[in-house]
Amino acid sequence: MLTPVLSDNWDQINAWQLSSYQRTGGYDALRTALRMQPADVVTAVKDSGLRGRGGAGFPTGMKWSFIPQDNPKPKYLVVNADESEPGTCKDIPLMMASPHTLVEGVIISSYAIRASVAFIYVRGEVLHVIRRLQQAVQEAKDAGFIGTNILGTGYDLDVVVHAGAGAYICGEETALLDSLEGRRGQPRLRPPFPAVAGLYGCPTVINNVESIASVPAIIKNGADWFSSMGTEKSKGMTLYSLSGHVTRPGQYEAPMGITLRQLIDLAGGVRDGHELKFWTPGGSSTPLLTAEHLDVPLDYEGVGSVGSMLGTKALQIFDETTCVVRAVLRWTEFYKHESCGKCTPCREGTWWLVQILERLEHGKGTEEDLVTLLDLCENITGRSFCALADGATAPISSSIQHFKDEYLAHFAEGGCPFDPMASTVFATAGANA
Amino acid sequence: MSTVNDHATSHPVPYSTGDSKITETTIAEMRELAARYPVGRSALLPMLHLVQSVEGRVTPEGIEACADVLGLTGAEVSAVATFYTMYKRRPVGEYHVGVCTNTLCAVMGGDLIFERLKRHLDVGNDETTEDGKITLEHIECNAACDYAPVMTVNWEFFDDMTPESATQLVDDLREGTEVKSPRGATICSWREAERVLAGFPDGRADEGPTGGKASLAGLRLARERNWTAPNGNGGAPAPLDPVPGPRPEDQPGRESQAVHTDDSRKED
CATH class of the missing domain: 1.20.1440.230 (NADH-ubiquinone oxidoreductase 51kDa subunit, iron-sulphur binding domain)
Incomplete structure (x- = not known):
């Protein structure tokens, strides 16, 4: 029923430290990836069926393949860690518990698109998460996973942890780019898309934390392994976040397509003596649903078919006491x-x-x-x-x-x-x- | 509950007060930040965090220093500084206390907590207590909804709050009692926190647990019921300690308020 992969090491002692992460096989996927051609890494992620976990659900591997490799400009990877959509609370606990899962994903993904610098744009209002990210990047540098000639492959990469300053709009990818360039965070007109003209006008991939954090497991276990979980068009495992009027709110990592009825059951039910009134499937920007939608598969197609969106899988549960x-x-x-x-x-x-x-x-x-x-x-x-x-x-x-x-x-x-x-x-x- | 969004305050924004603490060291650190990026201007947000760590707010001198280092005009820097909520034009207290009043936290009790704190501290939104200790602000969703109602102190999490635990928290802060975040470190000052946000680590990443109870809710259930992801090429992603044993947040000295909550809602 539950399939912990991203959250699998969260109960390990000091899971945020490099030594703990490596004890559970951390950075093995990086070694595997660096023995592959970058284009093959892109293909593996494409084949896995991974779709963007930031809300839009765009296929991650396809996004990577839009980077014009014949463009002589530098390429950049930008991780959108500006988690701010009301109800959304999955990336913050992931980065708090296991920042190396993200950092390893950043290095592999940067290698795949041949980026020389990667940025983790994290919202500023999460001090301790920023501390752990800063430390994880430093540990990875000290271990030779980030820097010049990584693991003797000749590949160079720098990773910068960048704290935002309080603006929901910066979760929008082009506003994030303007913000990262030191400007007011205001969205850009598209096209051109960031893959062609992104950060500093250079080819740029912007991915959500959970998307990038899923990459090491895909490289380690294979695209088929990933796509063996989930539904026909929504593959893999993902973090569902339950909040509000449920008995045990929290993070529940399950295959795509689980229903809210199943999740609420796992979370001990709606709080005692009350009943579900309305809920959001993926944050406040996704149309509200009600008890009649309890059995809708929580994948991109299922939620779309009832007029809402899967979004960030931020399941905010409100009972009948809520106006x-x-x-x-x-x-x-x-x-x-x-x-x-x-x-x-x-x-x-x-x-x-x-x-x-x-x-x-x-x-x-x-x-x-x-x-x-x-x-x-x-x-x-x-x-x-x-x-x-x-x-x-x-x-x-x-x-x-x-x-x-x-x-x-x-x-x-x-x-x-x-x-x-x-x-x-x-x-x-x-x-x- | 319409009083939650009363942004208006009659206190004017102070212009230069002639006591800027920006020094050559600050300027050197600004240059160091700019050098971390392919294009220096990318460091403007971190530099403004640095200004706040030195000045206690974004001052005219801080704006001019950023402009000088980056070759921008003061107006260009001001345009950025005024866009982002975390940059403050008025002096911030030693502790910035945030109460989430976005919908979910508001409904779960955040509105009542915020009202109680305004009365208890005798301040309005975005105002500072007379002793300069606490600046109270209602904040937007801080990505901790599974711990609602949520508060923050200097952007560290305080989970599953009540009006009582909220008033106790601010009383402890004002009295100088050591306060720990249930999912973070011992609370430092707002200025020290701003320095970390600027990109200068304080070496305290190892404090606190991996996560609170809600973060681990699904994982614990999976362990209890022996649910795992399918085996992959690299073998099963089996846990190191499949038998239930001590967990990180159960270790002595690693207590999390979130774990030891007396909130029966989470245990029933």
């Missing part, structure tokens, strides 16, 4: 705060969305506001450089679709009918705010 209007308002305030301001529909639209939702949550809205809200969403979606604004509209339109009556109840009662204390973890502990 969906309050939840959606708070997410919308987040998008408003994080809109970079480059595109008008997003910059202005997210403010309007917040104003209307505030009115609704406080019982001062009208049914016409719901029409306006949906109309606004339609006018915002797909009209900006990046997907932030699309994400902002996802919880709004999906919550109106599934919970219109709850919005209406706010008008009828002249305010929010929910007690915010009832949804807290300390509701039953007798604590008061």
